[in-house]
Amino acid sequence: MEKLLNRGVKSVKVLDIQNVTIRFGGLEAIRDVSFSADEGQLLAIIGPNGAGKTTIFNAMTGVYQPTVGQILFNGKLINGLKPNQLVTMGVARTFQNIRLFSALTVLENVMVGSQCRSREGLWGALAGGKKVAANRVKSIQQCREFIEIVGLTDYLDELATNLPYGKQRLLEIARALATGCELLLLDEPAAGMNAVEREELVALIRRISKELNKTIILIEHDINLVMNISEHIVVLDHGEKIAEGTPGEIRTNQKVIEAYLGSEDPLEQEVV
Amino acid sequence: MDMFFQQLVNGLTVGSLYALIALGYTMVYGILKIINFAHGDILMIGTFIGLVLVTKFHLAFVPALLVAMLITAIMGILVERIAYRPVRTADKLIALLSALGVSIFLVNFAQLVWGTATHPFPANIGGDPIILGEVHIGILQIWALGVSLLLMAGLHLFVNHTQMGVAMRATSYNVDYARLMGINVDNIISVTFAIGSGLAAAAGILIGVYYDAVYPVMGYSAGLKAFTAAVLGGIGSIPGAMLGGLLLGVLENEGAAYLSAGYKDAIAFALLIIILLIKPTGLMGRNEQQKV
């Protein structure tokens, strides 16, 4: 109910990061960073290596806790919540270095993602029966849809570990979608992909954003890709936010250019 | 207070022996990341070898100790070659099972050769105890403490001040890097098993003499305690094993004296669980953080 109300109110951001600082011992990985994502927005976080992108990602997903500051999801404070609690609330993610369940099949990986919404539990599993079976049918059909969306239907019965690298990334996205998330966090989704795969990925991310209406935040090294698809960009450097704005604004921002080592056209050089 | 000090002396004696055995566990774990469950049984075989050398070959105690250490060291190398090396790349559980197979084999071997009965250990070490106030320090305790401290000091020198020792530490830090630096990892592992087994033989013989009892399943409880000590100190850490051994020996004896003798061992294990829960890597273990 609260969620529904919140959606109606324009001022509530899906994700709101307020003055977050993250320290590990003496090291300040993130210093006083603030930004927010509106509903349905496609936001990118960029920055040189070691800028703190993954750190802030981990804070958004409950892996790390902010030392100072607040993180709000749909207006609710999520500091201190565990990753699995955040997923139940509607925040899902993929990993920079792919983390699939390698001994499970493509379908099973996605089914694991859908578990947080299934009400079957242990007793249902033990008791069995028509109702449990019907629920399973429904859940499997949904999972198949997500697999269809990322284009892995032909691999349904294949073990995750046997998929080519690029397809493993897609499977991670399907698994995240199956959690029924509202906010999807993609950690370098294009890493290790070839040009064709990247194009397909861009189309997929657009589709997830527009058709499935998900709010998406992504970290990406491929600047072309970022400039191409994101509506809003946050630039981090040395743990601090140095710029924020539309792709056009970021492209001409002096601070951003300096951060990328002062080369003539640094943003193009980032492209691998 | 006298009881406290008496138990402290008893605890340190037993603890120094635990430490000797714990070193074997910790060194092997440091490099191979496996728990060598046959370690206690290697100790038992070493003790029997010492016993045979004293009773059948009429060697004096110290030469018998040294020869038994040497033979047991060779046995340790053999066990590693036969049972651990072939499964080194497999799942760690597999190595664990292989170790257990060795353990069962050794116990039954000992039972076949020496029977299941308990043998006394006539070491012919005589002498008056040292008496400090009400506290008695028996001659056997002095031997046990003295020999184990000497061996630990020797190990310390070896590990920190020889090339082989440095190579060993490097290997325990990271096997792959060590190999890339030109260290022959296979040799290091052999040496590790040799040293661990030799120390275990020494500890076993001292235990056999101290309690005047040698029997085929003696390695079980000695091994389990020493293993506890190794974890307590932080498995993989050599100073940790020494500290853990002494600490466990003292706590166990004080606990038995003040709380309950029957639950002496239970105290040790409860302590182990509590320490693990508070500081999983033990008192002196390295922290390893997972990268996301």
Next chain:
Amino acid sequence: MEHLARFTLNWRNKTATLVLLAILLVIPLLVSNEYYIHVLITLGLFVILSLSLNLVSGYTGQLSIGHAAFYGIGAYVTALLMLKLNVSFLLALPASGLVTAFFGLLLGLPTMRLAGDYLAIVTLGFGEIVRLVLLNWDKVTRGPMGLPGIPAPELGTYIFMSKTPFYYLVLVLALLTVLAMRRIVNSGFGLSLIAVSQDELAAEAVGINTLRCKISSFIISAFFAGVAGGFYAVYISFVSPDSFTFMDSIMVLEMVVLGGLASIPGSIIGAVVLGLVPELLRFMAEYRMLIFGALMVVIVIFKPDGFWSARKRTRNAIMKDLVARNMLDGKTVKPRGEVSESA
């Protein structure tokens, strides 16, 4: 063609299961030697124990080397309930399962902070503490002397006199365990357990409460081990701390690992093989355990994946079951072999 293939496979499986079941049912009628029946009963117990440990160590990936403690707790609870409180066997057996399940919960809690070898050490410590308590709590357990004279089970007016009724009872218990384990592992919950064993962080990141999964699997596992213990108590009619040692825990773990981790047929095969080998080696008299130890080393060196590798597990079993029941279309399911096999 595909449908036909699936049908034959199902049919073959079902027939094989039914034949096996029929054989198990008539064995006591054909075999008069009590010793053989005794061996079979022991195998039944081993099957329950290895299946239960497999849930924790195989599926959920939490190494436990203190499983005999659960077995022992179950045995003592049944023994004490029947001896001291005159509780009937029918009540005592589930009660010992429940009490043991509570201890499973206790042992599951440390998984909050510990994993791998460190957790294994805690389970070892737990096993030793339980044994030491049984050994030292004289007033209740009579210490090393154990508890003799546990009455035979009664079902109504029928009293278990020979080994045959015990055989059937353990058969029923083992079959129930197999059935329950199958349902558990072939469910969403079961997938979550495998996910936890594969990558805890990723499982957590897709919304699985990993702690709850780990604790649940300890609880279920302990329950079945406790029931097995309860059966053991009335079957042998005597319990003592000697029967629930570290070595026993290790034996069960061995059955699970040698059989094949995270595999139900594997656990059964492991239990049967490791239960039978020492019996078959009896002719070697005193060399028996010596050979057994050596054999163990040889087996793990040559068959590190176990007798029945988890790789043989049916892929997408949940979906295939629904397809077989005509509740779901199997259009997208490719028959095995068309896609490349795992490396």
